[in-house]
Every structure is written in C-alpha cells, then in structure tokens.
Amino acid sequence: MSARTPGSAPVRGASRAELIADTALALLAERGMRGLTHRAVDEAAGLPTGSTSNHARTRLALLEAAVRRQAEREAAVLAPDELPDPAGGRASLVDGLALTLHRFLTGEAHRALLVSRYELALEATRRPELRAYYDATGARFRELLSDLLSAAGSTDPERHTLSLVAWCDGMLFSCVAGSYSTEPPTREELRAGFAELLGGTLDG
Amino acid sequence: MSARTPGSAPVRGASRAELIADTALALLAERGMRGLTHRAVDEAAGLPTGSTSNHARTRLALLEAAVRRQAEREAAVLAPDELPDPAGGRASLVDGLALTLHRFLTGEAHRALLVSRYELALEATRRPELRAYYDATGARFRELLSDLLSAAGSTDPERHTLSLVAWCDGMLFSCVAGSYSTEPPTREELRAGFAELLGGTLDG
DNA sequence: CCCCGGCCACTACGGCTGTAGTGCCGACAG
DNA sequence: CTGTCGGCACTACAGCCGTAGTGGCCGGGG
Numbered sequence: 001m002s003a004r005t006p007g008s009a010p011v012r013g014a015s016r017a018e019l020i021a022d023t024a025l026a027l028l029a030e031r032g033m034r035g036l037t038h039r040a041v042d043e044a045a046g047l048p049t050g051s052t053s054n055h056a057r058t059r060l061a062l063l064e065a066a067v068r069r070q071a072e073r074e075a076a077v078l079a080p081d082e083l084p085d086p087a088g089g090r091a092s093l094v095d096g097l098a099l100t101l102h103r104f105l106t107g108e109a110h111r112a113l114l115v116s117r118y119e120l121a122l123e124a125t126r127r128p129e130l131r132a133y134y135d136a137t138g139a140r141f142r143e144l145l146s147d148l149l150s151a152a153g154s155t156d157p158e159r160h161t162l163s164l165v166a167w168c169d170g171m172l173f174s175c176v177a178g179s180y181s182t183e184p185p186t187r188e189e190l191r192a193g194f195a196e197l198l199g200g201t202l203d204g
Numbered sequence: 205m206s207a208r209t210p211g212s213a214p215v216r217g218a219s220r221a222e223l224i225a226d227t228a229l230a231l232l233a234e235r236g237m238r239g240l241t242h243r244a245v246d247e248a249a250g251l252p253t254g255s256t257s258n259h260a261r262t263r264l265a266l267l268e269a270a271v272r273r274q275a276e277r278e279a280a281v282l283a284p285d286e287l288p289d290p291a292g293g294r295a296s297l298v299d300g301l302a303l304t305l306h307r308f309l310t311g312e313a314h315r316a317l318l319v320s321r322y323e324l325a326l327e328a329t330r331r332p333e334l335r336a337y338y339d340a341t342g343a344r345f346r347e348l349l350s351d352l353l354s355a356a357g358s359t360d361p362e363r364h365t366l367s368l369v370a371w372c373d374g375m376l377f378s379c380v381a382g383s384y385s386t387e388p389p390t391r392e393e394l395r396a397g398f399a400e401l402l403g404g405t406l407d408g
Numbered sequence: 409c410c411c412c413g414g415c416c417a418c419t420a421c422g423g424c425t426g427t428a429g430t431g432c433c434g435a436c437a438g
Numbered sequence: 439c440t441g442t443c444g445g446c447a448c449t450a451c452a453g454c455c456g457t458a459g460t461g462g463c464c465g466g467g468g
Contacts, residue, residue, distance in 0.1 A: 261457075
C-alpha cells in the first residue's frame with residue numbers, strides 16, 4: 001500500500017512516532033474517542049497493520065502520545081508570538097490576543113486541533129496520567145498571561161488570568177462545538193470582546 | 205438481581221425511558237463516550253440484559269435519548285429562576301448569574317451534568333442529528349440572556365450575549381475539565397468576574 | 409370470550425478492539 | 439566478520455459491541 005519501500009526512511013523529518021501521534025490527533029478530531037483505535041491509526045497513516053499497536057503498546061500509551069503531541073502543536077501555533085508585547089500598552093495586548101484567537105478559528109488544521117484538545121481534556125478528567133502534561137502546559141501559559149496582565153495594571157492578576165483564559169476557552173469551544181451556529185467571529189469582533197473584558201478587569 | 209419483581213411498575217414516577225436516559229448521562233460523565241454502551245446502561249441501571257438495546261435500537265437512538273434528557277435536566281437546574289430579574293438593575297443581574305454558575309459547580313450531580321454536556325457537544329460536532337436539540341435549547345437560553353442584557357443597557361446585545369455565554373461556558377469547562385486545578389471559584393469570585401465582564405460590555 | 413398489538417426478556421452473530429507474542433532484518437560495537 | 443540489540447511486520451486470541459430476530463406476557467377492543 002505504502003509508496004515507500006519497507007526499509008527506507010520515514011516521511012520527511014517526521015519520525016514514525018510523530019506520524020502516529022499526529023494521525024491519532026486527526027482521528028480524535030474527526031471521529032472522537034471511539035474512532036481512535038490502534039488499527040484506525042495504522043490505516044489513516046498508511047502504515048502496515050500493527051505498527052501503532054506495536055509503538056503504543058496499550059491504549060493509554062497511545063493517548064499519552066497524543067496528549068504530548070497536542071501540547072507541541074499548540075505551542076507551535078502560539079509561539080509565532082505576535083502575542084507578547086512586553087509593555088506595549090493595552091491596545092497592543094488586545095490586538096495580540098484577538099489575532100491569536102482568530103488564527104485558531106480560521107484554518108481547518110487549527111480547528112481540528114481545538115476539537116482534539118477538548119476531547120483529550122474530557123478524557124483527562126478520568127485519566128490522571130493525562131492530566132500531568134495538560135496541567136503543565138496550561139500553567140506555563142497562564143503564568144505568561146498573568147505577567148502581561150500585571151504589566152497592564154491588573155489589581156488581581158491571578159483571578160483576572162483565570163477569567164481571561166475562561167473567556168478565550170469558552171469562545172473557542174463555542175465556535176467549534178457550541179452555540180456559534182453562524183460564522184465564527186471576525187477579528188474586529190474578537191478585538192471588541194477583549195477590549196470590553198479587559199476594560200472591565202483593568203479599569204475596575 | 206433487581207429487587208423488584210419483573211412485572212411491577214418502574215422505579216417511581218420515572219419511566220423506563222427516563223431511567224435509561226439518565227443512566228446513559230451518568231455513564232457518559234463517568235466513563236466517557238467509550239463507556240456508553242447498551243450493555244453498560246443495562247448493568248448500571250439494574251435492568252435485565254438487552255433492555256437498553258431494545259429500547260434504543262441503535263446507538264444513535266441512545267445518544268438522541270441522552271441529548272433530549274440532558275436538555276431537560278439542564279432546564280431543571282436553570283429553571284428555579286433566581287436568574288430572571290426583569291429590570292432589577294445590574295447588581296441583581298450579576299448576583300443571579302453568579303448564583304446560577306455557582307450552583308452548577310457545587311453539587312456532584314450538577315458537575316456530572318456538565319461533563320456529559322461537553323461530551324455530547326463534542327459528539328454533536330460529528331452527528332448532525334444531535335445538533336438539533338442542542339441548538340434549539342441553546343438558542344432559547346441565549347435569547348433570554350439577550351433580553352436581559354438589552355434591558356441592562358447593552359449597545360450590542362447579540363455580541364454581548366455571545367461573549368457572556370462564552371465566559372460562562374469557559375468558566376464551567378475550566379472548572380470541570382480544565383485549568384482549574386485548585387478549588388472552584390467562590391460565589392464572590394464569580395460575582396467579581398461577572399461584574400467586571402458586564403462593566404466592560406455595558407459601560408464600554 | 410377471544411384476538412390483537414405493544415412491550416419486554418432473551419439470544420445470535422458478525423465485526424471490531426486491546427493486547428501480547430514471535431520472528432525477521434538492519435545497525436552498530438567489538 | 440560476528441554477536442547482539444532495537445525496531446518493525448505480522449499474527450493470535452479473547453472479549454466486547456452494535457444490531458436484529460424471536461417468542462412470551464399482558465392489557466384493551468371487539
């Protein structure tokens with residue numbers, strides 16, 4: 001089935017492990033938890049039967065690989081940091097946040113990443129082993145945001161961070177799986193939302 | 205196994221259909237999509253093997269029953285309306301919202317209802333048949349909120365409603381499956397959050 | 409009284425899933 | 439050159455899942 005000969009190198013810079021984990025995330029987004037099986041990954045990735053089962057010996061191992069990769073992929077979307085304005089003022093903070101959220105909502109790959117993220121978050125509810133990675137990356141991101149809010153004059157950075165993160169997460173979830181039956185919000189709308197939220201938290 | 209004789213009436217006002225749907229929701233929250241199976245419902249509900257399979261002939265039918273019941277249960281939590289203050293001013297609006305959210309976050313039953321809700325929302329991403337109920341109840345709730353915001357002086361009720369709902373949803377999701385590793389927020393914290401959010405949107 | 413229709417317990421079956429085992433092949437160290 | 443070691447393809451198997459079919463029970467209408 002595969003176009004490459006059995007012994008040759010994997011796809012291109014992507015290790016077999018990455019290919020498997022990426023395919024697992026794609027399946028998670030497309031078919032949900034019930035669609036993520038060892039054999040489905042084999043098939044979707046174009047690997048010979050048994051490859052996934054061999055690489056991730058148990059289902060939990062497969063989920064762990066998926067979560068690890070999820071964190072990497074999210075970091076990659078967040079990293080091209082238009083986000084960090086050291087002390088660029090509130091306007092640039094609002095702009096950066098709106099741009100980042102907007103990027104998540106446009107582009108099919110990013111939307112899929114959001115679905116798999118929530119799918120895994122729900123599963124982590126029941127599997128303590130998955131929580132670790134999740135909490136770690138989340139905490140790092142929140143810390144970063146908290147610094148930004150402090151610099152912008154927040155009187156209660158911790159709570160305000162939680163509030164901001166909740167708004168972002170809720171917005172993303174709504175657009176991907178929730179009330180937003182219509183088109184996703186435009187960048188202006190996101191900017192307005194952020195401006196209002198930050199106005200309330202920072203100006204009191 | 206069951207304590208009641210085969211021919212006697214079901215539990216107590218709860219029809220067999222309700223029992224099955226409620227058990228399905230409980231399983232969804234406790235074990236996720238993969239844990240929701242016909243046989244698992246039978247076992248968890250203490251029904252003879254095959255009952256669920258017989259009542260919800262296909263898996264989709266079982267999910268539809270679960271979604272329908274989910275809407276009912278949520279309405280029941282929302283309905284004891286401390287929420288609707290016709291024109292009680294912003295303070296009472298903030299109070300009502302904070303109280304409602306706080307009630308969802310305290311009480312194991314309500315938390316479980318949140319998990320099953322997000323589980324079903326994700327599934328609805330892939331099953332158009334499930335979207336119907338979901339969208340309908342969501343739209344009704346948003347309309348109600350929109351009226352409240354208009355009465356409170358919102359200049360853009362539609363967008364502000366979406367923003368408010370996103371904040372609530374994000375807050376709930378965070379507490380149930382997300383960044384909130386610590387204790388859930390207190391009612392004062394929720395009140396503060398709402399006050400800030402509404403301050404930003406209404407005073408602009 | 410009998411027939412009929414709905415509800416329910418039980419069973420059958422084909423298919424898929426998780427997991428573990430086995431042997432091959434190529435890489436690399438000595 | 440040779441031994442060994444990790445990765446990989448392939449296979450085996452037991453268990454579970456969705457779905458459909460069958461026959462019995464019971465209550466209501468004629």
